[in-house]
Amino acid sequence: MTDDTLxxxxxxxxxxxxxFNELLDRYLESRHRKKVEIITKxxxxxxxxxxxxxxxxxxxxxxxxxxxxxxACVEIGLGSTSICAALLHDVxxxxxxxxxxIENLFGPKIAQIVDGLTKISGxxxxxxxxxxxxxxxxxxLTMNDDIRVILIKIADRLHNMRTLGSMLPSxxxxxxxxxxxxxxxxxxxxxxNRIKTELEDLSFKYEHPETYHQIExxxxxxxxxxxxxxxxxxxxxxxxxxxMGIPYRILARIKSPYxxxxxxxxxxxxxxxxxxxxxxxxxxxxxxxxxELNDCFNIYVSISKIYKPHPDRLRDWVSHPKANGxxxxxxxxxxxxxxxxxxxxxxxRMNDVAEQGFAAHWKYKEGGGSEDEGELSKWLxxxxxxxxxxxxxxxxxxxxxxxxxxxxxxxxxxxxxxxxTMPQNSTALDFAFSIHTFLGSHCIGAKVNHKLVPLSHxxxxxxxxxxxxxxxxxxxxxxxxxxxxxxxxxxxxxxxKRENKELQMQGEDMLHDFFKKEGLEWNETNISKLCAMHxxxxxxxxxxxxxxxIILLGNNEVNxxxxxxxxxxxKKYISFAFGGNKNKGNGTSSEKQAEEKxxxxxxxxxxxxxxxxxxxxxxYIIADCCKPIPGDDVLGYIDDNNRxxxxxxxxxxxxxxxxxxxxxxxxxQWEIGKALNFxxxxxxxxxxxxxxxxxxxxxxxxxxxxxIHKLYIESNDGIFEGRIQLFVHDVDDVNTIxxxxxxxxxxxxxxxxxxxxxxxxx
Numbered sequence: 020m021t022d023d024t025l026x027x028x029x030x031x032x033x034x035x036x037x038x039f040n041e042l043l044d045r046y047l048e049s050r051h052r053k054k055v056e057i058i059t060k061x062x063x064x065x066x067x068x069x070x071x072x073x074x075x076x077x078x079x080x081x082x083x084x085x086x087x088x089x090x091a092c093v094e095i096g097l098g099s100t101s102i103c104a105a106l107l108h109d110v111x112x113x114x115x116x117x118x119x120x121i122e123n124l125f126g127p128k129i130a131q132i133v134d135g136l137t138k139i140s141g142x143x144x145x146x147x148x149x150x151x152x153x154x155x156x157x158x159x160l161t162m163n164d165d166i167r168v169i170l171i172k173i174a175d176r177l178h179n180m181r182t183l184g185s186m187l188p189s190x191x192x193x194x195x196x197x198x199x200x201x202x203x204x205x206x207x208x209x210x211x212n213r214i215k216t217e218l219e220d221l222s223f224k225y226e227h228p229e230t231y232h233q234i235e236x237x238x239x240x241x242x243x244x245x246x247x248x249x250x251x252x253x254x255x256x257x258x259x260x261x262x263m264g265i266p267y268r269i270l271a272r273i274k275s276p277y278x279x280x281x282x283x284x285x286x287x288x289x290x291x292x293x294x295x296x297x298x299x300x301x302x303x304x305x306x307x308x309x310x311e312l313n314d315c316f317n318i319y320v321s322i323s324k325i326y327k328p329h330p331d332r333l334r335d336w337v338s339h340p341k342a343n344g345x346x347x348x349x350x351x352x353x354x355x356x357x358x359x360x361x362x363x364x365x366x367x368r369m370n371d372v373a374e375q376g377f378a379a380h381w382k383y384k385e386g387g388g389s390e391d392e393g394e395l396s397k398w399l400x401x402x403x404x405x406x407x408x409x410x411x412x413x414x415x416x417x418x419x420x421x422x423x424x425x426x427x428x429x430x431x432x433x434x435x436x437x438x439x440t441m442p443q444n445s446t447a448l449d450f451a452f453s454i455h456t457f458l459g460s461h462c463i464g465a466k467v468n469h470k471l472v473p474l475s476h477x478x479x480x481x482x483x484x485x486x487x488x489x490x491x492x493x494x495x496x497x498x499x500x501x502x503x504x505x506x507x508x509x510x511x512x513x514x515x516k517r518e519n520k521e522l523q524m525q526g527e528d529m530l531h532d533f534f535k536k537e538g539l540e541w542n543e544t545n546i547s548k549l550c551a552m553h554x555x556x557x558x559x560x561x562x563x564x565x566x567x568x569i570i571l572l573g574n575n576e577v578n579x580x581x582x583x584x585x586x587x588x589x590k591k592y593i594s595f596a597f598g599g600n601k602n603k604g605n606g607t608s609s610e611k612q613a614e615e616k617x618x619x620x621x622x623x624x625x626x627x628x629x630x631x632x633x634x635x636x637x638x639y640i641i642a643d644c645c646k647p648i649p650g651d652d653v654l655g656y657i658d659d660n661n662r663x664x665x666x667x668x669x670x671x672x673x674x675x676x677x678x679x680x681x682x683x684x685x686x687x688q689w690e691i692g693k694a695l696n697f698x699x700x701x702x703x704x705x706x707x708x709x710x711x712x713x714x715x716x717x718x719x720x721x722x723x724x725x726x727i728h729k730l731y732i733e734s735n736d737g738i739f740e741g742r743i744q745l746f747v748h749d750v751d752d753v754n755t756i757x758x759x760x761x762x763x764x765x766x767x768x769x770x771x772x773x774x775x776x777x778x779x780x781x
Contacts, residue, residue, distance in 0.1 A: 034078075034079070035079060038082055042089050045089065052099070057099055058103060058106070065106045076184075080113075083178060084107070084109060086181075087174045087175045088102045094213070094375070095214075097167060107125070108136045108137075108171060110133070112137045112138055118130050121133050136172060177214055177218060189654075193677050195225045196674055196678055198218050198222045200677065211376040212374055216275045223277040224276075226652060231280075235276060238279075248356065248358070253299060256269065256299075260321075263318070265306065266304040268301075269302075272298040274297075279293060300362075301318060301322075302370045303367070312338075316348070323352070326352035329352070332350065332361075333348075333349070336348065339430055345369075349364075427442070428443060429442075430480050431482045433484065445477070446477055447464070450484050452504070452506055466484070522566030525566040537580075539580050552576070552579055630653075631690050635695065641664075641665050642667075644773075647670075648749060650750025651750060655686075694748075696747065697749075699753055700775045701753070701770070701771055701772070702742055702770050703766055705767045705768070706737060707739040725745050727745055728744040742772070
């Protein structure tokens with residue numbers, strides 16, 4: 020062993036022991052029972068199992084499980100069982116030890132959690148299935164037995180995101196995409212607000228590095244101004260709270276870079292136009308447990324006397340906590356400087372739940388249960404319903420989870436006044452299925468606040484809903500278009516599937532009877548002819564359409580099946596079979612050539628692929644859903660036909676691809692210069708005046724020499740809105756056009772939009 024190797028080993032040992040001692044110190048500071056012995060045993064076992072292995076960053080592998088255990092302990096508030104499972108979470112996956120070995124050494128509970136955290140190995144789900152979706156499904160199944168599985172997985176993901184810099188760019192997009200699509204909303208749903216924010220910011224940082232740093236710089240530049248606003252705004256509030264004699268602390272809450280960017284994208288506004296970057300948080304200690312709610316409202320009343328509250332912006336999460344256990348009173352006040360500022364009022368207990376999540380106070384926490392068990396049990400029951408339903412395959416599964424579990428919630432009432440929590444955008448039909456499958460499948464309409472509404476009616480918070488039914492009503496295929504919850508969609512699909520199965524069987528019987536009656540031979544050729552004749556993909560679809568009486572079997576079908584090929588037909592078949600040989604000279608038929616897949620492109624996934632003008636025109640396809648242009652943050656995706664599709668990184672389709680097909684992603688980089696033109700859509704809005712359109716066309720066509728492809732303008736009540744499709748070289752061109760148009764006095768908003776068609780929105 021060389022001196023360098025020996026020194027490296029000593030340094031590693033010192034680093035590992037320091038990390039473990041820090042973990043133990045933080046654990047001993049917590050309120051958990053002090054089970055130091057089993058944690059030390061788990062650490063030594065994991066250290067031995069991962070001995071000699073290093074992470075991509077070069078550090079000893081054991082530092083990763085140690086960091087995950089520290090997050091589970093310090094940032095989520097979990098105890099010794101979770102710390103041990105976190106230390107051991109990669110042992111089964113990455114070494115020769117099995118779940119049985121873990122069970123023998125550490126008991127069934129730790130082994131069960133480690134098993135839930137171990138990825139499913141091998142391609143047992145085939146190429147089409149998403150391994151990520153299946154692993155996530157397994158996680159949630161285990162989570163039904165023990166919520167700690169998902170909490171440790173979130174801790175694992177957080178540490179991976181904190182150390183993502185050492186990964187290849189294509190892997191960074193995959194992991195950041197998964198994080199934004201699944202893990203950040205999941206952390207939010209479990210009430211882990213601080214972790215959710217950090218996961219979002221880290222994903223944003225790796226997907227859009229330049230934009231992230233620009234927003235960070237702008238936040239730094241405007242910090243002093245915000246500090247002044249905060250001090251001036253809170254001074255009279257502090258004086259009022261001091262008079263009330265309630266212990267309190269006031270904090271400034273700054274919107275995260277990801278939230279700012281998200282709002283800029285959604286509202287098509289600039290950083291400077293976002294008014295709610297600063298919010299104020301009042302955290303108080305109630306006089307007693309019973310007075311907590313009263314103290315909260317007393318603070319609201321007293322500060323509303325200082326500043327006028329916004330009439331539509333009071334959010335009472337105290338009386339009706341969010342489904343993730345979040346409680347607070349949110350009020351938006353008008354400051355003396357004419358700014359709306361949101362104030363969040365929370366007790367210390369509410370703040371603890373808001374930051375760490377009620378999962379940290381779950382019944383497994385050493386020291387007993389928690390009053391929040393009810394909400395978490397309800398949530399786990401919803402997950403169980405999704406997992407028990409065999410309908411969604413792996414690819415639909417993630418969308419189903421997103422749809423149902425990560426939506427904001429609304430509160431609606433039954434006719435008897437019972438409160439029901441529903442996802443936002445739920446319809447009357449969703450509500451019917453949430454009560455009972457029978458009610459949903461037989462419902463014909465609803466009364467919302469005593470007024471008759473259709474099944475597709477969207478519910479609002481506070482609505483009272485009564486479902487109207489009829490025994491003769493059956494589930495309609497069109498219902499799937501306005502059901503929004505996972506439960507309603509799954510039930511509708513299951514009922515339709517069952518009905519279709521019956522009709523398909525009837526259709527098969529009718530088809531067999533038809534063949535028998537007409538004396539036709541039941542063979543693949545005849546079935547294929549019938550399918551082609553009616554443009555259906557297979558015999559199942561053919562039987563279903565016969566069962567539904569969409570296809571009626573008769574003389575046309577008999578003539579098609581009994582027809583004999585003519586001389587001309589034979590010539591056609593012969594020329595088809597041999598016509599391709601002239602070109603190839605290798606005896607391969609055109610028919611076989613047609614079946615062959617496109618030639619495999621020689622791609623090194625570890626390298627960043629350059630998007631040159633030549634490559635764009637020959638090898639790559641610009642995605643129609645998001646229409647990226649040079650300068651946009653993009654990624655490549657290898658589709659089923661081996662073509663490379665270029666998507667914007669924030670495109671919703673790309674988000675799903677990152678989550679479901681991360682191994683097909685490529686890191687790509689524009690190297691086009693000003694060689695090619697790309698279509699781009701610009702939205703303008705302003706005050707209608709004579710000559711505005713003339714100014715717009717002059718700036719674009721004459722001053723900037725840009726070609727206008729399409730133009731649409733409409734004016735109502737003195738306000739005009741318009742869309743312009745232009746051909747540009749890159750993002751810099753778009754920015755120049757927007758900046759120049761903003762200089763026109765009557766134009767108040769200019770922004771790039773993705774689609775030319777569709778409704779104009781502010």
